[in-house]
Amino acid sequence: MTVAHPVRIGLLRLTDSAPVIHAHTAGLFAAEGLDVTLSVEPSWANLADKLSYGLLDAAILLPPLVLAMALGLRPAAAPLIIPMSLSQHGDAVTLSNTLAAPILAGGRPTAAEAGRRLAAALRGRPRVTLSVVHAWSPHALLFKSWLHAAGIDPQADVDWAIVPPADTIAAIESGRIDGFCAGAPWGAVAASAGVGRTVALSSDIMPGHPEKCLAVREAWADQHPDALQDLLRALLHAAADCADPANAPAIAATLAQPAFLNLPAEIIAASLPGGARDGVGQDTDVCRFGTPEVTRPTLEQARWFLDQMARWRDLPASGAEAEAVAARIYRPDLYEIAAVRAVGGV
Amino acid sequence: MVARQPTCPRVPPVKVLIADTVHLSDPGHLGDPGRIVEADLMAAGATQIVRLGAGELLADAVLREAPDLVIVDMARPDRDGLEDIRAIARHAPRPIVMFVDQDDPAFMEAAIEAGVSSYNVVGASLPAIKPVVQAAVAMFRRFRQVETSLHKAETSLREREAIDRAKALLMRQRGMTEPDAYRWLRRQAMEQSRKLAAVAAELVAADKSKGGGS
Numbered sequence: 001m002t003v004a005h006p007v008r009i010g011l012l013r014l015t016d017s018a019p020v021i022h023a024h025t026a027g028l029f030a031a032e033g034l035d036v037t038l039s040v041e042p043s044w045a046n047l048a049d050k051l052s053y054g055l056l057d058a059a060i061l062l063p064p065l066v067l068a069m070a071l072g073l074r075p076a077a078a079p080l081i082i083p084m085s086l087s088q089h090g091d092a093v094t095l096s097n098t099l100a101a102p103i104l105a106g107g108r109p110t111a112a113e114a115g116r117r118l119a120a121a122l123r124g125r126p127r128v129t130l131s132v133v134h135a136w137s138p139h140a141l142l143f144k145s146w147l148h149a150a151g152i153d154p155q156a157d158v159d160w161a162i163v164p165p166a167d168t169i170a171a172i173e174s175g176r177i178d179g180f181c182a183g184a185p186w187g188a189v190a191a192s193a194g195v196g197r198t199v200a201l202s203s204d205i206m207p208g209h210p211e212k213c214l215a216v217r218e219a220w221a222d223q224h225p226d227a228l229q230d231l232l233r234a235l236l237h238a239a240a241d242c243a244d245p246a247n248a249p250a251i252a253a254t255l256a257q258p259a260f261l262n263l264p265a266e267i268i269a270a271s272l273p274g275g276a277r278d279g280v281g282q283d284t285d286v287c288r289f290g291t292p293e294v295t296r297p298t299l300e301q302a303r304w305f306l307d308q309m310a311r312w313r314d315l316p317a318s319g320a321e322a323e324a325v326a327a328r329i330y331r332p333d334l335y336e337i338a339a340v341r342a343v344g345g346v
Numbered sequence: 347m348v349a350r351q352p353t354c355p356r357v358p359p360v361k362v363l364i365a366d367t368v369h370l371s372d373p374g375h376l377g378d379p380g381r382i383v384e385a386d387l388m389a390a391g392a393t394q395i396v397r398l399g400a401g402e403l404l405a406d407a408v409l410r411e412a413p414d415l416v417i418v419d420m421a422r423p424d425r426d427g428l429e430d431i432r433a434i435a436r437h438a439p440r441p442i443v444m445f446v447d448q449d450d451p452a453f454m455e456a457a458i459e460a461g462v463s464s465y466n467v468v469g470a471s472l473p474a475i476k477p478v479v480q481a482a483v484a485m486f487r488r489f490r491q492v493e494t495s496l497h498k499a500e501t502s503l504r505e506r507e508a509i510d511r512a513k514a515l516l517m518r519q520r521g522m523t524e525p526d527a528y529r530w531l532r533r534q535a536m537e538q539s540r541k542l543a544a545v546a547a548e549l550v551a552a553d554k555s556k557g558g559g560s
Contacts, residue, residue, distance in 0.1 A: 027505070027535060027540075027544070028532065030541065030542070033502055035498060237532065241529075247533070250537055251536070254536070
Protein backbone atom coordinates (compact mmCIF):
# COMPACT_ATOMS: atom_id res chain seq x y z
CA MET A 1 0.00 0.00 0.00
CA THR A 2 1.37 3.37 -0.95
CA VAL A 3 1.22 6.22 1.51
CA ALA A 4 -0.06 9.52 0.10
CA HIS A 5 3.10 11.48 -0.67
CA PRO A 6 3.47 14.79 1.20
CA VAL A 7 4.34 17.85 -0.91
CA ARG A 8 4.65 21.43 0.37
CA ILE A 9 3.91 24.05 -2.31
CA GLY A 10 4.23 27.81 -1.86
CA LEU A 11 2.41 30.52 -3.79
CA LEU A 12 1.30 34.17 -3.66
CA ARG A 13 -2.12 35.82 -3.82
CA LEU A 14 -2.28 36.04 -7.62
CA THR A 15 -4.64 34.95 -10.39
CA ASP A 16 -1.94 32.83 -11.99
CA SER A 17 -1.73 30.70 -8.82
CA ALA A 18 -4.99 29.22 -10.16
CA PRO A 19 -3.69 25.85 -11.46
CA VAL A 20 -2.17 24.95 -8.09
CA ILE A 21 -5.07 26.24 -5.98
CA HIS A 22 -7.65 24.53 -8.20
CA ALA A 23 -5.71 21.24 -8.19
CA HIS A 24 -5.70 21.39 -4.39
CA THR A 25 -9.30 22.39 -3.73
CA ALA A 26 -10.87 20.09 -6.34
CA GLY A 27 -8.83 17.12 -5.15
CA LEU A 28 -6.71 16.68 -8.32
CA PHE A 29 -3.53 16.26 -6.28
CA ALA A 30 -5.27 13.68 -4.08
CA ALA A 31 -6.43 11.86 -7.21
CA GLU A 32 -2.74 11.36 -8.09
CA GLY A 33 -1.96 10.14 -4.57
CA LEU A 34 -0.37 13.36 -3.30
CA ASP A 35 -0.93 14.91 0.12
CA VAL A 36 -0.34 18.57 -0.74
CA THR A 37 -0.04 21.42 1.76
CA LEU A 38 -0.32 24.90 0.27
CA SER A 39 1.47 27.81 1.87
CA VAL A 40 0.28 31.29 0.89
CA GLU A 41 3.32 33.56 1.31
CA PRO A 42 3.67 37.36 1.43
CA SER A 43 6.44 37.85 -1.15
CA TRP A 44 8.60 36.29 -3.85
CA ALA A 45 11.60 36.64 -1.55
CA ASN A 46 9.81 34.50 1.04
CA LEU A 47 9.18 31.77 -1.51
CA ALA A 48 12.81 31.82 -2.66
CA ASP A 49 14.08 31.62 0.93
CA LYS A 50 11.73 28.83 1.95
CA LEU A 51 12.77 26.78 -1.08
CA SER A 52 16.42 27.44 -0.30
CA TYR A 53 16.05 26.29 3.30
CA GLY A 54 13.96 23.24 2.41
CA LEU A 55 10.77 24.53 4.07
CA LEU A 56 8.99 24.11 0.74
CA ASP A 57 9.39 21.36 -1.87
CA ALA A 58 8.02 23.42 -4.73
CA ALA A 59 6.60 26.86 -5.47
CA ILE A 60 5.05 28.96 -8.18
CA LEU A 61 7.97 31.22 -9.00
CA LEU A 62 9.34 33.90 -11.33
CA PRO A 63 11.64 32.30 -13.94
CA PRO A 64 14.20 35.17 -13.80
CA LEU A 65 14.43 34.65 -10.03
CA VAL A 66 15.13 30.94 -10.50
CA LEU A 67 17.85 31.82 -13.04
CA ALA A 68 19.30 34.49 -10.74
CA MET A 69 19.47 32.02 -7.85
CA ALA A 70 21.31 29.48 -10.00
CA LEU A 71 23.71 32.16 -11.25
CA GLY A 72 24.65 33.03 -7.67
CA LEU A 73 22.97 36.46 -7.67
CA ARG A 74 21.05 35.54 -4.54
CA PRO A 75 22.72 33.92 -1.54
CA ALA A 76 21.84 30.62 0.17
CA ALA A 77 20.22 29.12 -2.88
CA ALA A 78 19.41 25.42 -3.13
CA PRO A 79 19.45 24.15 -6.72
CA LEU A 80 16.01 24.38 -8.34
CA ILE A 81 14.57 22.96 -11.53
CA ILE A 82 11.68 24.13 -13.72
CA PRO A 83 9.81 21.02 -14.89
CA MET A 84 6.77 23.02 -16.05
CA SER A 85 5.84 26.56 -17.05
CA LEU A 86 2.48 27.70 -15.69
CA SER A 87 1.26 30.85 -17.39
CA GLN A 88 1.73 33.65 -19.91
CA HIS A 89 0.69 37.33 -19.70
CA GLY A 90 -1.23 38.66 -16.70
CA ASP A 91 0.91 41.63 -15.62
CA ALA A 92 -0.19 45.24 -15.81
CA VAL A 93 1.38 48.68 -15.47
CA THR A 94 -0.80 50.61 -13.05
CA LEU A 95 -0.19 54.29 -12.33
CA SER A 96 -1.52 56.77 -9.79
CA ASN A 97 -4.71 58.54 -10.86
CA THR A 98 -2.76 61.74 -11.50
CA LEU A 99 -0.33 60.05 -13.89
CA ALA A 100 -2.92 57.77 -15.48
CA ALA A 101 -5.67 60.32 -16.21
CA PRO A 102 -4.02 62.07 -19.20
CA ILE A 103 -2.89 58.72 -20.64
CA LEU A 104 -6.37 57.21 -20.46
CA ALA A 105 -8.24 60.27 -21.77
CA GLY A 106 -10.42 58.89 -24.57
CA GLY A 107 -9.94 55.26 -23.52
CA ARG A 108 -6.88 53.10 -22.98
CA PRO A 109 -4.45 53.41 -25.92
CA THR A 110 -2.02 50.72 -27.08
CA ALA A 111 0.86 50.00 -24.71
CA ALA A 112 3.26 51.82 -27.03
CA GLU A 113 1.09 54.93 -27.19
CA ALA A 114 0.55 54.83 -23.41
CA GLY A 115 4.35 54.80 -22.98
CA ARG A 116 4.77 57.85 -25.24
CA ARG A 117 2.07 59.72 -23.33
CA LEU A 118 3.75 58.87 -20.03
CA ALA A 119 7.10 60.11 -21.36
CA ALA A 120 5.44 63.42 -22.34
CA ALA A 121 3.81 63.72 -18.93
CA LEU A 122 7.07 63.07 -17.08
CA ARG A 123 8.94 65.89 -18.82
CA GLY A 124 9.41 68.76 -16.40
CA ARG A 125 8.05 66.78 -13.45
CA PRO A 126 9.96 65.60 -10.38
CA ARG A 127 11.32 62.05 -10.68
CA VAL A 128 8.73 59.35 -10.12
CA THR A 129 9.15 56.15 -8.12
CA LEU A 130 7.94 52.99 -9.81
CA SER A 131 7.86 49.52 -8.32
CA VAL A 132 8.17 45.94 -9.42
CA VAL A 133 7.31 42.84 -7.41
CA HIS A 134 10.91 41.56 -7.35
CA ALA A 135 14.23 42.65 -8.80
CA TRP A 136 14.40 39.39 -10.79
CA SER A 137 10.94 39.28 -12.34
CA PRO A 138 9.27 39.31 -15.75
CA HIS A 139 7.61 42.48 -14.45
CA ALA A 140 10.91 44.30 -14.10
CA LEU A 141 12.05 43.20 -17.56
CA LEU A 142 8.76 44.16 -19.24
CA PHE A 143 8.39 47.44 -17.39
CA LYS A 144 11.92 48.54 -18.30
CA SER A 145 11.62 47.59 -21.95
CA TRP A 146 8.27 49.41 -22.15
CA LEU A 147 9.76 52.58 -20.62
CA HIS A 148 12.84 52.33 -22.84
CA ALA A 149 10.71 51.99 -25.99
CA ALA A 150 8.92 55.20 -24.99
CA GLY A 151 12.19 57.09 -24.66
CA ILE A 152 12.37 56.93 -20.87
CA ASP A 153 15.71 55.67 -19.55
CA PRO A 154 14.71 53.13 -16.89
CA GLN A 155 18.04 53.48 -15.10
CA ALA A 156 18.53 57.26 -15.22
CA ASP A 157 15.03 58.74 -15.34
CA VAL A 158 13.09 56.93 -12.60
CA ASP A 159 13.60 55.60 -9.07
CA TRP A 160 12.79 51.98 -8.38
CA ALA A 161 11.22 50.20 -5.41
CA ILE A 162 10.44 46.56 -4.72
CA VAL A 163 6.85 46.07 -3.53
CA PRO A 164 5.23 42.61 -3.24
CA PRO A 165 1.95 42.32 -5.20
CA ALA A 166 -0.41 42.41 -2.22
CA ASP A 167 1.34 45.52 -0.81
CA THR A 168 0.99 47.59 -3.99
CA ILE A 169 -2.40 49.04 -3.06
CA ALA A 170 -1.22 50.56 0.22
CA ALA A 171 2.02 51.74 -1.41
CA ILE A 172 0.34 53.65 -4.25
CA GLU A 173 -2.41 54.97 -2.00
CA SER A 174 0.15 56.44 0.41
CA GLY A 175 2.09 58.05 -2.45
CA ARG A 176 5.22 56.04 -1.66
CA ILE A 177 5.16 54.87 -5.28
CA ASP A 178 3.68 56.53 -8.37
CA GLY A 179 3.07 53.33 -10.27
CA PHE A 180 3.72 49.61 -10.28
CA CYS A 181 3.87 46.57 -12.48
CA ALA A 182 2.27 43.57 -10.77
CA GLY A 183 0.44 40.40 -11.68
CA ALA A 184 -3.33 40.13 -11.88
CA PRO A 185 -5.59 40.99 -10.24
CA TRP A 186 -3.75 43.77 -8.38
CA GLY A 187 -4.16 46.41 -11.12
CA ALA A 188 -7.91 45.82 -11.01
CA VAL A 189 -7.86 45.87 -7.20
CA ALA A 190 -6.16 49.30 -7.33
CA ALA A 191 -8.79 50.57 -9.74
CA SER A 192 -11.67 49.29 -7.65
CA ALA A 193 -10.10 50.89 -4.57
CA GLY A 194 -9.86 54.16 -6.55
CA VAL A 195 -6.09 54.50 -6.02
CA GLY A 196 -4.82 53.96 -9.58
CA ARG A 197 -5.56 52.95 -13.14
CA THR A 198 -3.94 50.44 -15.47
CA VAL A 199 -2.37 52.02 -18.55
CA ALA A 200 -0.66 49.01 -20.20
CA LEU A 201 -1.03 45.24 -20.21
CA SER A 202 1.91 42.84 -20.48
CA SER A 203 0.14 40.92 -23.28
CA ASP A 204 0.34 44.15 -25.29
CA ILE A 205 3.91 45.05 -24.25
CA MET A 206 5.27 41.63 -25.25
CA PRO A 207 2.63 39.30 -26.74
CA GLY A 208 3.16 35.68 -25.72
CA HIS A 209 5.71 36.43 -22.99
CA PRO A 210 6.30 33.59 -20.52
CA GLU A 211 5.26 34.37 -16.94
CA LYS A 212 5.19 32.03 -13.91
CA CYS A 213 6.80 28.60 -13.63
CA LEU A 214 6.73 25.68 -11.26
CA ALA A 215 10.06 25.59 -9.41
CA VAL A 216 10.97 22.39 -7.58
CA ARG A 217 13.96 21.74 -5.35
CA GLU A 218 16.30 19.61 -7.44
CA ALA A 219 17.08 17.35 -4.45
CA TRP A 220 13.38 16.70 -3.86
CA ALA A 221 12.81 15.94 -7.55
CA ASP A 222 15.76 13.52 -7.56
CA GLN A 223 14.56 11.72 -4.43
CA HIS A 224 10.89 11.54 -5.46
CA PRO A 225 10.75 11.13 -9.26
CA ASP A 226 7.34 9.41 -9.15
CA ALA A 227 5.78 12.05 -6.90
CA LEU A 228 7.14 14.72 -9.27
CA GLN A 229 5.38 13.04 -12.19
CA ASP A 230 2.16 12.81 -10.15
CA LEU A 231 2.48 16.51 -9.37
CA LEU A 232 3.01 17.48 -13.02
CA ARG A 233 0.12 15.31 -14.17
CA ALA A 234 -2.26 16.89 -11.63
CA LEU A 235 -1.10 20.36 -12.69
CA LEU A 236 -1.51 19.60 -16.41
CA HIS A 237 -5.13 18.64 -15.77
CA ALA A 238 -5.65 21.66 -13.52
CA ALA A 239 -4.07 24.00 -16.09
CA ALA A 240 -6.43 22.69 -18.78
CA ASP A 241 -9.39 23.42 -16.47
CA CYS A 242 -8.12 26.95 -15.83
CA ALA A 243 -7.78 27.57 -19.59
CA ASP A 244 -11.41 26.64 -20.27
CA PRO A 245 -13.57 29.83 -20.36
CA ALA A 246 -16.58 27.82 -19.13
CA ASN A 247 -14.79 27.27 -15.81
CA ALA A 248 -13.95 30.92 -15.12
CA PRO A 249 -16.77 31.55 -12.60
CA ALA A 250 -15.97 28.39 -10.60
CA ILE A 251 -12.20 29.03 -10.61
CA ALA A 252 -12.74 32.67 -9.62
CA ALA A 253 -14.98 31.62 -6.71
CA THR A 254 -12.28 29.21 -5.51
CA LEU A 255 -9.48 31.77 -5.74
CA ALA A 256 -11.63 34.36 -3.95
CA GLN A 257 -11.77 32.31 -0.74
CA PRO A 258 -10.25 33.90 2.39
CA ALA A 259 -7.55 31.21 2.57
CA PHE A 260 -6.30 32.11 -0.93
CA LEU A 261 -6.60 35.51 -2.66
CA ASN A 262 -9.22 36.86 -0.24
CA LEU A 263 -10.49 39.28 -2.89
CA PRO A 264 -13.87 39.75 -4.65
CA ALA A 265 -14.56 36.97 -7.20
CA GLU A 266 -15.70 39.46 -9.92
CA ILE A 267 -12.31 41.17 -9.86
CA ILE A 268 -10.45 37.85 -10.11
CA ALA A 269 -12.76 36.53 -12.85
CA ALA A 270 -11.84 39.46 -15.10
CA SER A 271 -8.24 38.20 -15.24
CA LEU A 272 -9.22 34.59 -16.08
CA PRO A 273 -9.71 33.36 -19.66
CA GLY A 274 -13.32 34.10 -20.63
CA GLY A 275 -14.08 35.70 -17.27
CA ALA A 276 -14.27 39.38 -18.31
CA ARG A 277 -17.65 41.08 -18.24
CA ASP A 278 -18.69 44.56 -19.38
CA GLY A 279 -17.62 47.22 -16.97
CA VAL A 280 -15.27 44.93 -15.07
CA GLY A 281 -11.81 44.00 -16.28
CA GLN A 282 -10.71 47.33 -17.66
CA ASP A 283 -7.66 47.34 -15.43
CA THR A 284 -6.29 43.84 -15.68
CA ASP A 285 -4.57 41.63 -18.18
CA VAL A 286 -5.91 38.12 -18.78
CA CYS A 287 -3.68 35.22 -17.74
CA ARG A 288 -3.09 32.43 -20.23
CA PHE A 289 -3.03 28.81 -19.05
CA GLY A 290 -3.12 25.22 -20.15
CA THR A 291 -2.03 24.81 -23.74
CA PRO A 292 1.30 23.04 -24.37
CA GLU A 293 2.72 26.36 -25.69
CA VAL A 294 2.12 27.79 -22.23
CA THR A 295 3.04 24.80 -20.05
CA ARG A 296 6.10 23.29 -21.78
CA PRO A 297 9.27 24.67 -20.20
CA THR A 298 11.54 25.46 -23.14
CA LEU A 299 15.08 26.70 -23.53
CA GLU A 300 13.69 29.45 -25.78
CA GLN A 301 11.90 30.83 -22.73
CA ALA A 302 15.12 30.65 -20.73
CA ARG A 303 17.04 32.42 -23.51
CA TRP A 304 14.45 35.18 -23.70
CA PHE A 305 14.74 35.82 -19.96
CA LEU A 306 18.54 35.71 -20.05
CA ASP A 307 18.66 38.16 -22.97
CA GLN A 308 16.36 40.55 -21.14
CA MET A 309 18.36 40.20 -17.92
CA ALA A 310 21.60 40.89 -19.80
CA ARG A 311 19.99 43.97 -21.31
CA TRP A 312 19.19 45.61 -17.97
CA ARG A 313 21.83 44.24 -15.64
CA ASP A 314 25.21 42.69 -16.04
CA LEU A 315 24.83 38.97 -15.82
CA PRO A 316 27.79 37.55 -13.89
CA ALA A 317 28.28 34.88 -16.52
CA SER A 318 28.81 35.01 -20.26
CA GLY A 319 25.84 34.22 -22.45
CA ALA A 320 27.10 30.71 -23.10
CA GLU A 321 27.72 30.00 -19.41
CA ALA A 322 24.32 31.36 -18.45
CA GLU A 323 22.70 29.22 -21.10
CA ALA A 324 24.43 26.13 -19.72
CA VAL A 325 23.00 26.93 -16.30
CA ALA A 326 19.56 27.43 -17.84
CA ALA A 327 19.77 24.07 -19.58
CA ARG A 328 20.19 22.38 -16.20
CA ILE A 329 17.21 24.27 -14.73
CA TYR A 330 14.70 23.96 -17.56
CA ARG A 331 13.56 20.33 -17.75
CA PRO A 332 11.29 19.74 -20.76
CA ASP A 333 12.31 16.06 -20.52
CA LEU A 334 10.46 15.66 -17.20
CA TYR A 335 7.50 17.62 -18.59
CA GLU A 336 7.24 15.39 -21.67
CA ILE A 337 6.92 12.21 -19.59
CA ALA A 338 4.02 13.70 -17.62
CA ALA A 339 2.34 15.19 -20.71
CA VAL A 340 2.33 11.82 -22.49
CA ARG A 341 0.71 10.11 -19.50
CA ALA A 342 -1.77 12.90 -18.75
CA VAL A 343 -3.61 12.28 -22.02
CA GLY A 344 -6.80 13.59 -20.48
CA GLY A 345 -7.44 17.28 -20.65
CA VAL A 346 -4.24 18.43 -22.28
CA MET B 347 -4.83 21.89 4.51
CA VAL B 348 -3.77 25.48 3.95
CA ALA B 349 -1.16 27.05 6.17
CA ARG B 350 -0.52 30.77 6.06
CA GLN B 351 2.36 30.45 8.47
CA PRO B 352 4.70 27.50 8.83
CA THR B 353 3.51 25.24 11.59
CA CYS B 354 6.21 24.25 14.04
CA PRO B 355 6.34 20.52 14.78
CA ARG B 356 4.19 20.47 17.92
CA VAL B 357 4.67 17.80 20.56
CA PRO B 358 1.33 16.03 20.89
CA PRO B 359 -0.14 15.77 24.40
CA VAL B 360 0.36 12.44 26.17
CA LYS B 361 -2.20 11.43 28.79
CA VAL B 362 -1.15 8.67 31.17
CA LEU B 363 -3.47 6.44 33.22
CA ILE B 364 -1.86 4.84 36.30
CA ALA B 365 -3.34 1.62 37.68
CA ASP B 366 -1.45 1.14 40.92
CA THR B 367 -2.71 -2.22 42.12
CA VAL B 368 0.10 -2.46 44.67
CA HIS B 369 -1.66 0.16 46.72
CA LEU B 370 -5.25 -0.21 45.60
CA SER B 371 -5.37 -3.85 46.63
CA ASP B 372 -3.96 -3.17 50.09
CA PRO B 373 -6.32 -1.24 52.43
CA GLY B 374 -3.30 -0.33 54.57
CA HIS B 375 -2.01 1.89 51.78
CA LEU B 376 -5.22 3.79 50.90
CA GLY B 377 -4.40 7.39 50.15
CA ASP B 378 -0.74 6.52 49.56
CA PRO B 379 0.45 8.26 46.35
CA GLY B 380 2.21 5.04 45.36
CA ARG B 381 5.70 4.52 44.08
CA ILE B 382 5.04 5.98 40.63
CA VAL B 383 5.84 9.65 41.07
CA GLU B 384 3.94 12.05 38.84
CA ALA B 385 6.89 14.42 38.53
CA ASP B 386 8.94 11.59 37.00
CA LEU B 387 6.21 10.97 34.42
CA MET B 388 6.00 14.65 33.52
CA ALA B 389 9.77 14.72 33.12
CA ALA B 390 9.47 11.70 30.83
CA GLY B 391 7.07 13.52 28.47
CA ALA B 392 3.61 12.95 29.96
CA THR B 393 1.35 16.01 29.87
CA GLN B 394 -1.63 14.75 31.90
CA ILE B 395 -1.88 12.02 34.55
CA VAL B 396 -4.98 10.26 35.88
CA ARG B 397 -5.22 7.40 38.37
CA LEU B 398 -7.48 4.38 38.53
CA GLY B 399 -10.00 4.76 41.36
CA ALA B 400 -10.46 2.14 44.09
CA GLY B 401 -12.73 -0.69 42.95
CA GLU B 402 -12.76 0.59 39.35
CA LEU B 403 -12.17 -1.77 36.44
CA LEU B 404 -9.14 -0.88 34.38
CA ALA B 405 -11.03 -1.41 31.09
CA ASP B 406 -13.78 1.04 32.22
CA ALA B 407 -11.22 3.67 33.20
CA VAL B 408 -9.48 3.32 29.84
CA LEU B 409 -12.75 3.83 27.97
CA ARG B 410 -13.63 6.85 30.09
CA GLU B 411 -10.25 8.58 30.19
CA ALA B 412 -8.98 7.51 26.75
CA PRO B 413 -5.35 7.73 27.90
CA ASP B 414 -2.46 7.56 25.44
CA LEU B 415 -0.45 5.31 27.73
CA VAL B 416 -1.39 2.94 30.56
CA ILE B 417 0.96 2.11 33.44
CA VAL B 418 0.06 -0.95 35.53
CA ASP B 419 2.00 -1.38 38.74
CA MET B 420 1.52 -4.87 40.25
CA ALA B 421 3.08 -6.13 43.41
CA ARG B 422 2.78 -9.79 42.54
CA PRO B 423 2.18 -11.27 39.12
CA ASP B 424 -1.60 -11.36 38.98
CA ARG B 425 -3.20 -13.46 36.22
CA ASP B 426 -6.65 -12.02 36.85
CA GLY B 427 -5.21 -8.56 36.17
CA LEU B 428 -4.24 -9.77 32.70
CA GLU B 429 -7.93 -10.10 31.78
CA ASP B 430 -8.30 -6.34 32.09
CA ILE B 431 -5.30 -5.85 29.84
CA ARG B 432 -6.68 -8.28 27.29
CA ALA B 433 -9.93 -6.28 27.21
CA ILE B 434 -8.01 -3.04 26.58
CA ALA B 435 -5.93 -4.59 23.82
CA ARG B 436 -9.09 -5.81 22.12
CA HIS B 437 -11.34 -2.74 22.41
CA ALA B 438 -9.04 0.24 22.81
CA PRO B 439 -5.46 -0.72 22.01
CA ARG B 440 -2.72 1.54 23.39
CA PRO B 441 0.74 1.08 24.87
CA ILE B 442 0.69 -0.58 28.29
CA VAL B 443 3.72 -0.45 30.59
CA MET B 444 3.76 -3.01 33.41
CA PHE B 445 5.84 -3.08 36.56
CA VAL B 446 5.96 -6.24 38.69
CA ASP B 447 8.02 -7.03 41.76
CA GLN B 448 8.79 -10.70 41.15
CA ASP B 449 10.49 -12.32 38.22
CA ASP B 450 8.17 -14.89 36.63
CA PRO B 451 9.06 -15.82 32.98
CA ALA B 452 5.74 -17.62 32.35
CA PHE B 453 3.78 -14.61 33.60
CA MET B 454 5.88 -12.30 31.42
CA GLU B 455 4.94 -14.32 28.34
CA ALA B 456 1.28 -14.29 29.31
CA ALA B 457 1.42 -10.53 29.92
CA ILE B 458 2.96 -9.77 26.54
CA GLU B 459 0.47 -12.05 24.83
CA ALA B 460 -2.33 -10.15 26.61
CA GLY B 461 -1.09 -6.85 25.16
CA VAL B 462 1.55 -5.47 27.52
CA SER B 463 4.09 -3.56 25.44
CA SER B 464 6.74 -2.97 28.11
CA TYR B 465 7.27 -5.52 30.90
CA ASN B 466 9.58 -4.50 33.76
CA VAL B 467 10.66 -6.44 36.83
CA VAL B 468 11.55 -3.98 39.55
CA GLY B 469 12.39 -3.97 43.23
CA ALA B 470 10.60 -2.08 45.97
CA SER B 471 11.57 1.30 44.53
CA LEU B 472 11.38 2.38 40.90
CA PRO B 473 14.73 4.00 40.18
CA ALA B 474 14.50 3.54 36.42
CA ILE B 475 10.96 4.68 35.69
CA LYS B 476 11.95 7.68 33.61
CA PRO B 477 13.74 5.87 30.76
CA VAL B 478 11.05 3.18 30.68
CA VAL B 479 8.24 5.71 30.38
CA GLN B 480 10.26 7.77 27.90
CA ALA B 481 10.65 4.72 25.71
CA ALA B 482 6.95 3.91 26.01
CA VAL B 483 5.95 7.48 25.12
CA ALA B 484 8.29 7.45 22.12
CA MET B 485 6.88 4.10 21.08
CA PHE B 486 3.37 5.45 21.42
CA ARG B 487 4.14 8.47 19.25
CA ARG B 488 5.64 6.26 16.59
CA PHE B 489 2.60 3.99 16.81
CA ARG B 490 0.28 6.95 16.26
CA GLN B 491 2.37 8.16 13.31
CA VAL B 492 2.16 4.80 11.61
CA GLU B 493 -1.55 4.60 12.35
CA THR B 494 -2.16 8.06 10.88
CA SER B 495 -0.18 7.46 7.71
CA LEU B 496 -1.87 4.09 7.30
CA HIS B 497 -5.24 5.76 7.62
CA LYS B 498 -4.24 8.40 5.08
CA ALA B 499 -3.00 5.72 2.69
CA GLU B 500 -6.24 3.77 2.99
CA THR B 501 -8.31 6.91 2.39
CA SER B 502 -6.15 7.91 -0.56
CA LEU B 503 -6.42 4.47 -2.12
CA ARG B 504 -10.18 4.35 -1.62
CA GLU B 505 -10.59 7.80 -3.17
CA ARG B 506 -8.51 6.92 -6.18
CA GLU B 507 -10.48 3.72 -6.66
CA ALA B 508 -13.73 5.71 -6.62
CA ILE B 509 -12.37 8.06 -9.30
CA ASP B 510 -11.32 5.14 -11.51
CA ARG B 511 -14.72 3.48 -11.10
CA ALA B 512 -16.59 6.69 -11.86
CA LYS B 513 -14.49 7.16 -15.01
CA ALA B 514 -15.22 3.59 -16.09
CA LEU B 515 -18.92 4.13 -15.43
CA LEU B 516 -19.05 7.29 -17.56
CA MET B 517 -17.13 5.60 -20.36
CA ARG B 518 -19.46 2.62 -20.36
CA GLN B 519 -22.79 4.34 -19.82
CA ARG B 520 -22.28 7.59 -21.69
CA GLY B 521 -19.75 6.50 -24.27
CA MET B 522 -17.17 9.05 -23.08
CA THR B 523 -13.44 8.74 -23.70
CA GLU B 524 -11.25 8.52 -20.60
CA PRO B 525 -10.05 12.15 -20.90
CA ASP B 526 -13.65 13.32 -21.39
CA ALA B 527 -14.84 11.33 -18.39
CA TYR B 528 -12.10 12.81 -16.20
CA ARG B 529 -12.85 16.34 -17.49
CA TRP B 530 -16.55 15.81 -16.76
CA LEU B 531 -15.78 14.76 -13.18
CA ARG B 532 -13.48 17.75 -12.67
CA ARG B 533 -16.19 20.09 -13.98
CA GLN B 534 -18.69 18.61 -11.50
CA ALA B 535 -16.19 19.02 -8.65
CA MET B 536 -15.57 22.66 -9.59
CA GLU B 537 -19.22 23.55 -9.98
CA GLN B 538 -20.18 21.92 -6.70
CA SER B 539 -17.06 23.14 -4.85
CA ARG B 540 -16.33 19.58 -3.78
CA LYS B 541 -13.46 17.15 -4.02
CA LEU B 542 -13.18 15.01 -7.10
CA ALA B 543 -13.23 11.87 -4.96
CA ALA B 544 -16.53 12.86 -3.30
CA VAL B 545 -18.18 13.52 -6.67
CA ALA B 546 -16.87 10.19 -7.98
CA ALA B 547 -17.99 8.23 -4.92
CA GLU B 548 -21.47 9.73 -5.17
CA LEU B 549 -21.76 8.82 -8.83
CA VAL B 550 -20.68 5.23 -8.15
CA ALA B 551 -23.07 4.94 -5.19
CA ALA B 552 -25.99 6.33 -7.21
CA ASP B 553 -25.33 3.82 -9.94
CA LYS B 554 -25.23 0.96 -7.44
CA SER B 555 -28.56 1.98 -5.91
CA LYS B 556 -30.08 2.01 -9.39
CA GLY B 557 -28.93 -1.57 -9.73
CA GLY B 558 -26.10 -0.91 -12.15
CA GLY B 559 -23.34 -3.44 -11.67
CA SER B 560 -19.71 -2.68 -12.13
